Amino acid sequence: MDDLAFFNTINNDRSSSENQESLLAPRSNKPLWKVPLATTADVDAAVAASQEAFRSWRQTPLEERQSQVRGLARLLEENKALLSGIISQETGKSTLMSDMEVDGSIDFLKFNAAQSLDDEIAFEDESLKIVTTYHPLGVVAAICPWNFPLVLAIAKVAASLVTGNCMIIKPSPFTPYSTLKFVELASAILPPGVLQALNGGGDVGAMLTQHPGVQKLSFTGSAATGKRIMASAAGSLKRITLELGGNDGCIVCDDVDVERVAREVAMGCFFHAGQMCVATKRVYVHRSVYPEFMTHFLRTVDGLKTDAPVEEPSVFGPISNKMQFEIVKALIEDCEKNGYEVLTGGTNGVGNGLWVSPTVVNNPPDDSRIVKEEQFGPIIPIMIWDTENEVVRRVNDTDCGLGGSIWGKDQERIQRMARSLETSTVWLNTSPRPVPMGHMAGWKESGIGGEWGRQGLLAYCQVQTLQISKSQV
Known part of the structure; x- marks a missing residue:
């Protein structure tokens, strides 16, 4: 070529x-x-x-x-x-x-x-x-x-x-x-x-x-x-x-198959290293399943190979340009400076290119930069929630409203929650997967x-x- x-x-x-x-x-x-x-x-x-x-x-x-x-x-x-x-x-x-x-x-x-x-x-x-x-x-x-x-x-x-x-x-x-x-x-x-x-x-x-x-x-x-x-x-x-842009929230309810959902949510976070408008950028997990969810989520993240050759089948890759690399790097440094618990990743880059290790931040505060800003890269905050009204309020507490996702077995419950979210598209029991048939628009900014x-x-x-x-x- x-x-x-x-x-x-x-x-x-x-x-x-x-x-x-x-x-x-x-x-x-x-x-x-x-x-x-x-x-x-x-x-x-x-x-x-x-x-x-x-x-x-x-x-x-x-x-x-x-x-x-x-x-x-x-x-x-x-x-x-x-x-x-x-x-x-x-x-x-x-x-x-x-x-x-x-x-x-x-x-x-x-x-x-x-x-x-x-x-x-x-x-x-x-x-x-x-x-x-x-x-x-x-x-x-x-x-x-x-x-x-x-x-x-x-x-x-x-x-x-x-x-x-x-x-x-x-x-x-x-x-x-x-x-x-x-x-x-x-x-x-x-x-x-x-x-x-x-x-x-x-x-x-x-x-x-x-x-x-x-x-x-x-x-x-x-x-x-x-x-x-x-x-x-x-x-x-x-x-x-x-x-x-979007700062898409993901809600994980307490009745899910935790291992399967943790794996699927991780893919929604790190597909193309998080460089997707509707990628999951904030994860809210019910307190009762949070420890188990984190175990399986981190296991999936550890299996994402960084700096894999182009021929190797992988949904993970480098940051696509230097400008975005610096944005992601600054967010990681902000988490480390403020003492947020970084469970995996946290390095600014590996290899010869613009690689950033998949990074998971444990339960940072809602007013932190990693929660409030769209990172558009492989760094994800995971937070705990207790009540339905509380988590809906927190997910809606953003200037953005592009997409979001909810996981749960109770269809009446998750559809009720979806209709309360101030976002254009909500994926129910699936990671964000835009398709030509589905209208895409934005609420708020x-x-x-x-x-x-x-x-x-x-x-x-x-x-x-x-x-x-x-x-x-």
């Missing part, structure tokens, strides 16, 4: 730049491929190409758009090894994890290719019929994160293209490679201007956010950046979708609007109402 080249894609043409950079592989800190940085002229050219393509793409029959999206799924299947290898290099994921990301991308394409937004009769009586219709918005800019660079981009692509929009993707500057390569490959299938990709930093994101030729912006990333995007987009009243599922298509549509009088004219 050393001979790979990467380009921006504008109007189905490869586009390079005099200004290029090479990023570092998280597993080794060695340089990866050179990648071009987009310019203001590139942004303007891409928006103009999207605007031109939208005129015909929106008129393309739905069946044809669905067929094109299914074609993208086949494209991924044919290039799975290539894209999986790129993902492993840029994120540090194992081959197992990178294969899973490509498979998840295929699932999003196939799910959305099967969707349509037919007219709906909202109301009808003897004198009036109200019909709801759905129309594409136009040019959509997608600003994507670094933790799952391909699947989170393609989830936006699939919904946007099926509904008749054109899309410009800006991948994370930490992980641009797989997205750029996918869009380059997709240019062999899609009409010019329908799907484009521009690599760059915050300057490119700001240009897309402020550009008057962009009708919608979809962003996945941190709450701090989301707030800046929302303020910037206000100047042109763009439609926005913000899927932001975890986002504005939502994506995925059938509801997610509406985020890419303008709703039009036809009020049809039945009287004769």
Whole structure:
């Protein structure tokens, strides 16, 4: 793979730049491929190409758009090894994890290719019929994160293209490679201007956010950046979708199979070394099962091999970039400075890359940084709870509301608790497993609007109402 080249894609043409950079592989800190940085002229050219393509793409029959999206799924299947290898290099994921990301991308394409937004009769009586219709918005800019660079981009692509929009993707500057390569490959299938990709930093994101030729912006990333995007987009009243951070709580009740649940919860905490928006980031265990839970949880954590080779099947890996590595390192140091009991891990890194040992903090106070902040890394606080009202209050005591999970045999009880949580998605008796069919949104500072599922298509549509009088004219 050393001979790979990467380009921006504008109007189905490869586009390079005099200004290029090479990023570092998280597993080794060695340089990866050179990648071009987009310019203001590139942004303007891409928006103009999207605007031109939208005129015909929106008129393309739905069946044809669905067929094109299914074609993208086949494209991924044919290039799975290539894209999986790129993902492993840029994120540090194992081959197992990178294969899973490509498979998840295929699932999003196939799910959305099967969707349509037919007219709906909202109301009808003897004198009036109200019909709801759905129309594409136009040019959509997608600003994507670094933790799952391909699947989170393609989830936006699939919904946007099926509904008749054109899309410009800006991948994370930490992980641009797989997205750029996918869009380059997709240019062999899609009409010019329908799907484009521009690599760059915050300057490119700001240009897309402020550009008057962009009708919608979809962003996945941190709450701090989301707030800046929302303020910037206000100047042109763009439609926005913000899927932001989470500090997801997990509640373990006293009636569970403790060994099995401890193992499952550990996987929910340390999947991709905790670098997932809906990863479990706080665990609350009922006092009566806490000691037994901790025994099995720590046994599972001890079995997570740090610095495993990329070919070894593992859901654990390094921190994907230096910025996040320093954030996790600071949280570990804060726990140690404040005397919180660190049961395992606690080292700042091992190996040549950005590795952090899985770290478990025993019952820190609710106002500690490790409880209040989203760590987005392999460090997890585990706390004791006694009453249902108490634990629900503590889980809700956060500015975030993206996801959460509850484990218990009493279905009435755990569903009652789930409905009391101020969070968009609650997983019951399963670790967080986002799927294309399930709508994802955020409460509080975890986002504005939502994506995925059938509801997610509406985020890419303008709703039009036809009020049809039945009287004769």
